[in-house]
Amino acid sequence: MKKYFINGGKKLQGSIKVNSAKNSVLPIIAACILNKDITVIKNAPMLDDVIVICDVLRSLGADISVDREQKVIKIDTRELFQCEPPSEMIRKMRASFLIMGPMIARFGGFKISLPGGCNIGTRPIDLHLKGFKALGAEVNPQFGVVEARAEKLKGNRVYLDFPSVGATENIMMAAVLADGETVIENAAEEPEIEDLANFLRTMGAKIIGAGTGTIVIEGVKKLKGVEYTPMFDRIEAGTFMVAAAITRSKIKLENVNEKHIKSMTAKLAEMGIGITSGEDYIIVEASEELKPIDIKTMPYPGFPTDMQAQIMALLTTVTGTSIITETIFENRFMHVNELTRMGANIKIDGRNAIIEGIESLSGCEVKATDLRAGAALILAGLVAEGSTTIVDIYHIQRGYEEIEKKLQGVGADINIIDV
Ligand code: EPZ
Numbered sequence: 001m002k003k004y005f006i007n008g009g010k011k012l013q014g015s016i017k018v019n020s021a022k023n024s025v026l027p028i029i030a031a032c033i034l035n036k037d038i039t040v041i042k043n044a045p046m047l048d049d050v051i052v053i054c055d056v057l058r059s060l061g062a063d064i065s066v067d068r069e070q071k072v073i074k075i076d077t078r079e080l081f082q083c084e085p086p087s088e089m090i091r092k093m094r095a096s097f098l099i100m101g102p103m104i105a106r107f108g109g110f111k112i113s114l115p116g117g118c119n120i121g122t123r124p125i126d127l128h129l130k131g132f133k134a135l136g137a138e139v140n141p142q143f144g145v146v147e148a149r150a151e152k153l154k155g156n157r158v159y160l161d162f163p164s165v166g167a168t169e170n171i172m173m174a175a176v177l178a179d180g181e182t183v184i185e186n187a188a189e190e191p192e193i194e195d196l197a198n199f200l201r202t203m204g205a206k207i208i209g210a211g212t213g214t215i216v217i218e219g220v221k222k223l224k225g226v227e228y229t230p231m232f233d234r235i236e237a238g239t240f241m242v243a244a245a246i247t248r249s250k251i252k253l254e255n256v257n258e259k260h261i262k263s264m265t266a267k268l269a270e271m272g273i274g275i276t277s278g279e280d281y282i283i284v285e286a287s288e289e290l291k292p293i294d295i296k297t298m299p300y301p302g303f304p305t306d307m308q309a310q311i312m313a314l315l316t317t318v319t320g321t322s323i324i325t326e327t328i329f330e331n332r333f334m335h336v337n338e339l340t341r342m343g344a345n346i347k348i349d350g351r352n353a354i355i356e357g358i359e360s361l362s363g364c365e366v367k368a369t370d371l372r373a374g375a376a377l378i379l380a381g382l383v384a385e386g387s388t389t390i391v392d393i394y395h396i397q398r399g400y401e402e403i404e405k406k407l408q409g410v411g412a413d414i415n416i417i418d419v
Contacts, residue, residue: 037225
């Protein structure tokens with residue numbers, strides 16, 4: 001079994017180049033279904049989740065080549081079948097559900113396994129289905145699958161009761177080939193939505209307002225294949241910012257635009273961490289004495305839920321009381337048990353985690369329970385006394401490409417062992 005093995009206590013220095021965003025590349029690959037052409041994605045992150053969604057498109061007939069060396073994915077969607085992808089693929093990676101909107105737009109109908117929940121929450125899809133219905137599709141979720149039928153989608157107004165990232169993406173993609181205008185209100189504003197809209201516009205779609213709460217899509221008849229480089233991964237960047245902070249080090253992150261990580265840099269600055277940024281980089285420098293803070297996860301531009309576990313690991317090492325409130329997912333504190341095993345002092349009260357900083361964490365064997373919880377354990381291991389072994393690292397490899405190599409590159413003592 002593969003595990004991460006970390007000897008804590010090493011200071012970090014140097015720079016890390018941040019990858020393109022997993023949460024951009026996944027909807028962008030799904031969006032290739034909308035055109036009968038060849039699309040090339042450059043600087044693509046070679047992640048397990050990216051390979052899974054490529055396999056989903058291959059199961060529909062797409063011809064996809066992945067060049068791991070060059071980090072290029074070539075997607076030929078000229079020939080696709082309107083078949084149901086294997087349910088184990090959809091359940092394995094929930095973001096596969098993002099093919100629903102494009103498939104309805106391309107074929108006028110589609111049947112797919114319900115994605116189901118995951119460790120961090122039930123992850124409902126009611127807002128996705130509300131959007132497809134508003135565009136004129138007949139939607140029928142039952143017996144573990146959902147079928148949608150529509151001769152031709154028609155533009156309409158859709159109000160999202162919650163600014164769901166996935167629902168905004170699925171509805172936006174479905175609307176691109178619909179007749180007429182679609183307005184998505186209370187849309188998610190995450191930068192990955194803007195990146196997807198930029199990709200779609202490059203292919204010929206007509207979209208304005210992505211990145212704001214109101215997105216307007218004018219349907220078009222046809223799209224064309226393009227070459228595209230997705231935006232940087234702001235959560236990978238945030239994870240490495242915390243690596244610098246938790247080890248009280250100074251590192252530079254390249255391929256980063258601070259505009260999209262303001263909530264993270266603001267909160268780290270409140271802790272007394274030095275942040276300087278340039279056009280496409282950021283430098284993070286942390287001294288020994290940091291201040292405790294309170295954090296509430298919110299939809300963008302608020303503090304991202306995908307950084308909650310990582311900042312919690314940092315706060316366990318900061319003297320004083322910090323409170324983290326998780327407002328997005330109902331079960332996203334599973335890293336607390338594992339951090340507690342490392343000596344952290346954390347109490348959970350509903351959606352709040354109360355953290356009392358301690359002198360030092362101690363290394364031991366811990367278990368990754370989900371992607372970002374696993375990342376938090378790596379961060380804790382970097383600073384814990386002694387060595388830390390992390391099991392179930394497949395969770396982490398879904399969203400971080402060779403994280404051990406990137407951290408080795410700045411001086412961390414971390415390796416993958418197979419025992
Ligand atoms: C995306 O998931 C991200 N995944 C998640 O990142 C991220 O945590 C999440 O957005 C929030 O930012 C990808 O982009 C592939 P949501 P998504 O729909 O789209 C409720 C990671 O670590 N909701 O914005 O599934 C839902 O229950 C992953 O990289 C409904 O009620 O998130 C949740 O409470 C984890 N009905 C909230 O919205 C719906 O129809 C946020 O979900 C849809 C969502």
